Amino acid sequence: MLTNFQLPEFKNRLIRAARLDAGLYSELRFDKLTLIQSSIVVVLSSLAAGLGGAAKFSIGSICVGTLVTLISWYLWAFIIYFVSIKLIASYETRIDFVQFLTLVGFSASVGILRILGFIPIIKHIEVFVGGVWMFAAMVVAVKKAFENQKISQTVTICVLSWLAPLIVITIILSLFLK
Numbered sequence: 001m002l003t004n005f006q007l008p009e010f011k012n013r014l015i016r017a018a019r020l021d022a023g024l025y026s027e028l029r030f031d032k033l034t035l036i037q038s039s040i041v042v043v044l045s046s047l048a049a050g051l052g053g054a055a056k057f058s059i060g061s062i063c064v065g066t067l068v069t070l071i072s073w074y075l076w077a078f079i080i081y082f083v084s085i086k087l088i089a090s091y092e093t094r095i096d097f098v099q100f101l102t103l104v105g106f107s108a109s110v111g112i113l114r115i116l117g118f119i120p121i122i123k124h125i126e127v128f129v130g131g132v133w134m135f136a137a138m139v140v141a142v143k144k145a146f147e148n149q150k151i152s153q154t155v156t157i158c159v160l161s162w163l164a165p166l167i168v169i170t171i172i173l174s175l176f177l178k
Contacts, residue, residue, distance in 0.1 A: 010040075028103050046111070050063065051065075052114040087157075095145055103141045
């Protein structure tokens with residue numbers, strides 16, 4: 001399966017996802033082989049958040065930050081999928097969870113920039129701009145996944161689904177950073 005991994009194609013997809021290119025998600029929609037690439041994007045984005053957001057550059061804080069980010073991203077994606085399938089998706093626009101993860105995984109590409117979070121002068125700017133940018137990429141991916149959703153529905157689902165992981169992150173980090 002890893003033999004299908006091509007670095008130039010991967011880099012191109014990262015750039016297209018960062019540019020909010022909806023056409024990328026159309027191409028990925030039925031290509032299950034890109035799940036590996038998509039998973040790598042989410043892991044790299046989470047690792048970048050762990051490195052960039054570490055209060056102390058210890059293995060423990062980096063691992064906790066990475067793991068919390070990975071879990072919260074997956075939880076966010078799961079809630080978006082579940083709500084979209086149960087409330088909005090029609091039979092014609094249903095996709096399975098693996099296809100959905102393949103699409104939305106690439107929306108995390110901008111999160112790789114979170115590695116810059118360790119630079120104090122740009123940390124808050126990077127967190128805000130990167131967060132908004134990643135959110136926009138997720139909206140584009142979800143809209144492509146469920147094409148019958150209105151953009152207002154997609155944004156609402158993404159916002160409301162984002163709150164659960166935010167609460168999880170806050171609780172976990174408050175326990176580990178005491």
